[in-house]
Each structure stands twice: as structure tokens, then as C-alpha cells.
Amino acid sequence: MIQIRDLTKIYRGAAGEVVALDSVSLRVRKGEIYGIIGFSGAGKSTLIRCVNMLERPTEGSIIVNGQEMTTLYESQLRTMRQKIGMIFQHFNLLSSRTVFENVAFPLEISGVAKAEINKKVTNLLELVGLADKAQSYPSQLSGGQKQRVGIARALANDPIVLLCDEATSALDPATTSSILELLKDINRKLDLTILMITHEMKVISEICDSVAVIEGGKIIEEGLVIDVFTQPKHSTTRRFVQTIINTDVPDKIRERLLEKGQGQIIRLSFIGDNTAEPVVSSLVKHFDVDVNILYGNIDQIQDTPFGMLIIECIGAKANCDKAVAYLRKQGLRIEVLRSAE
Amino acid sequence: MPNDVFTHLATLSPELIKATWETLYMTVVSVLFASLLGIPLGVILVVTDKGHIKESLKLNQILGSIVNVLRSFPFLILMLALGPFTRLVVGTTIGTTATIVPLTIAAAPFVARLVETSLKEVNWGVVEASLAMGASTWQIIRKVLLPEAMPSIILGTTITTITIIGYSTMAGVIGGGGLGDLAVRYGHMRFDYVVMVTTVIILVVIVQVIQSLGNLFAAKFNKN
């Protein structure tokens, strides 16, 4: 649905050149929610703003729904933009218009008839749960409600793609969740492709299907969210993952690893339904070892549970080795943190 | 003594009323024409500015210079210098109607700068959102910039109106009449302080009323 190839953006200013994007390529499939995450200054805003040409790329190609964006004339670009919805961190609603009139705005822009506008706006306000606020002004709304208006407005012209520029960064955690839920809901109901940028891993984990990590204007890691989360390759990615899942070994256990002991300390990581508990109990049953659970956590990315367990396996060395060999066969990722004496 | 004042004012009341009307007439018509010229000029100054929706630095510089030159003329000199132009437009260089031409020319660049300032205050994010929705330059001007800046433009128009009332008091020089002229003729030249004080009071009342109306309308349009 969106295909970006070798996109480079260089800002030329008095202070010299800033390479905001350096040969970025990515592909967003139809109907998916694609997240781009990065720290401040990584180039996220620049990237998403290039998609609808709010920012002119220095080089490269951007194809939305089969249409090359970089070569469009002004009038063609306007027509195309009507089909690309966008929501913003600071909502950017017209303060002089009511909620109803704000949602009607893009329809007026594209020349839709009055009666049709009334019908559409009413439906959209229903969809975002703001039917009772139609005659309010933006200044009378909470942040979450403003963003709902922003979403309704972005959907007015039945877009083929929705761009979200830090859509939840100005909201508190509870409101963030409700807005994310709304976006997910819209994504499912309308089969709408969504491209969102954020600096919060929580946003990615809650609703994205795919994720790209951007740093210094380059995509450093990309893939399905579940894969990137469970096997982050790049150190920056790991830092992001750690903001929501603690894959670190807690200090207490770290100390214990340094102590001498007879047991083996093992970390089991699991993804999906392949949880560790039945495996642990069968260790005790079949290998004549004792198992001490030292630490564990389970998280869920959308519908897939994943997590890790740190156990201490106490028993004869041969038995412990057999137990580890057994664990490896169970499709779990095994790391021996401390071997037996 | 108070009786004297009242009878004096009563005999002069036709002239006071006439002068008040002249002032109001000059002011209202000038503000109207000045806005007609100044608002589009202000809009062009904004949208052609660097990084705005219709960047055109050449045009911006030319218009900006014209505005600056006109604004640096003292009104009295502008009024006299514009004589030939005034004759071209209204057929005469003296009288109340003739005063409207220099008042308009003096106020238009003033309006343009005020409108420019008002439009620049409009949240740029809203303009970008409109661009992202595929709005044209004209649609952004008409549906975004002007409505969003409306409270500020109304307050600017209030300032313009009060400024023009001030300028209009110099209209006597070219036979324009009005309250200022009356005050000079009676108060200054004949030492008739009753008339002088009365005209000043009327001017103060007019200014107060205009300011209050301006504030009222601005508040009505302000949805923040």
C-alpha cells in the first residue's frame, strides 16, 4: 500500500546540512498497522511527512496505492492528499469551528454536497463516540476527545491510508489506550492501512503488526512486532523493548550467579502458547532434579504471550545436563547462566 | 452660568450634530475601503512569505516596501500630497468626501500590517493539517486563516477605526469638516472652550463605544 524506496531528505539551512533521512526503504502492506519508532531527532516526523509530501524528499520514491507521489502536480497532489488521512500529536483542530464543522471540513474541501456531509459527519461522530459533542468547540474538549475529532476528520474522505504523527504522545496512559483501541477498531472494521510514528514502545506493542526502528535517519531494524520484540538485534531496539518488557536479569539473581552453588541456573524464553510451566514440572518428574523458580515474567504482544523464566536446577550434574538437553528439544530458547560445579 | 452653557450649546447643536455625522461618515467609509484594500494586502503579505503556502519572496518584498513607504508618511502631508489623486477619484480635492481618499490610503497599509500580524498568529499546525487534507491556497485563506484569525482581525479593525477618527480630526485642513475641525474653529480660534470640551467629550464617547463594540464582537468570535 505504501512503498518507500531509497528516501533521502536533506535539510539545508544556515547552519549547514542535516541529513534527516538516509536512504530509507520500507513497505507497508494493505490493512496492516505499521509502526515506526525512534528516539527524538531520529527522523520519524520527516519520514511520515514525506509520505504526503508535506516535506519534499531530496531523493527517492514514495508510492501510495500504486501512485508515485514525488512527481505529482499540485492539483493531482491535492486530490491524492484527500485520500490520505492524517492525525497529529497536537490535534490541529480549527478552533473557530464546532466538532461537527471540523469533521465536515475535509468534505467541504473535496466538494461534497451538504446533505451528504451531514450524513457522513453524523456517522463518523457516532463511530468515534462523540455524537453528543457535535456542537461543542475544540476548546471545550479533553485531549482524548480532541484526538477522536482528529480521527473522525481524517476518516471523512474514506482514506486509503491513515498517517499518525505521534497521535498519542500528548495523552495520558489511559486515554492513549482508548485512542489506540479506537485505531485498532477502525483498522479492522474498515481494513484501513495505518502508518504511525511514535517514541513509545507501548504504542507499538499494543496495536502494530510490523515495526521499523529508525535511528540517525536510517532504518536499523524492521520486521513483525513479535519477532522484533522477542529477538531484538540492534542495541537501540533492545533499549526500546526494555522500556516495556524487562529482559534483564534482576540484580539479586545476578549476585546469585556469582556465588558458587551446586545447581545450574537456566533462562528459558518462550513465545506463543509454548509456555514453560508444564515443561518445568516434567523436569522434576522425569530427571530426578529439583527446580527452583528464581524469576519470571510473562507479557503479551497483542494476542501472543511471551516471556522468560529463570530457574535453578538442583541435582546430580548428569541429571541436570539431561534436563537441559530435554529443554532444548521443547522449542524454548535456553541459556545456561551458571553451570553446575 | 450653567444656563448660559446650555443655551450656547443649544444654538450650536445643529453644527455639533453635523460635525459628528461628518466624522462618523468619514470614518466608517474610510474603514470600509481601507479594509477592502488592506485585508487582501495583508493576506498576500502572509501567504507569500517564506515557507508559507504560496511563497513568493519577490512579490512579498515589493508589497512590503509599498506598505512601509505609505506608513511612514505623516497623515497631514499624505493628505496634501494626494490632492491630484483625490481629484482623479472623487472629482474634487476639498470636502468631507474628498477626505475619505487620503484616509483610506493612510489606513489601508495599517490594516494590512494588522491583518498580517493576526494571520501569522494562526497555529501553523492547523494550516499544515489543511494542506494534508488537500486544501487549496484559496480554501486555506477563506476557511482557515481568516476564520481562525477573526477575533484578532476584529480587534485590529477597532484599532484602525480609532486611528482613523484621530486622523479625521485633521480633515479641516482640506475642508473636510468633522468634530476636529469644529474644535479648532471654535475652541482654538475663538476661545470657545464650551464647544472644544463638548467635541472632545463626543469623540471620547465615540471611541469608547467603538472599542466596546469591537471587544464584544471579538469575544463573540473567540471560541477558545
Ligand SMILES: Nc1ncnc2c1ncn2[C@@H]1O[C@H](COP(=O)(O)OP(=O)(O)OP(=O)(O)O)[C@@H](O)[C@H]1O
Ligand atoms: N525544517 C527543518 N529544517 C532543518 N532541520 C530539520 C527540520 N526538520 C527537522 N530537522 C532535523 O532533522 C532531523 C530529524 O527530525 P525529525 O523531526 O524528523 O525527528 P523526529 O524523529 O520526529 O524527532 P521527535 O521525536 O523529536 O519529533 C533532526 O536532526 C532535526 O533537527
Ligand SMILES: [Mg+2]
Ligand atoms: Mg517528530
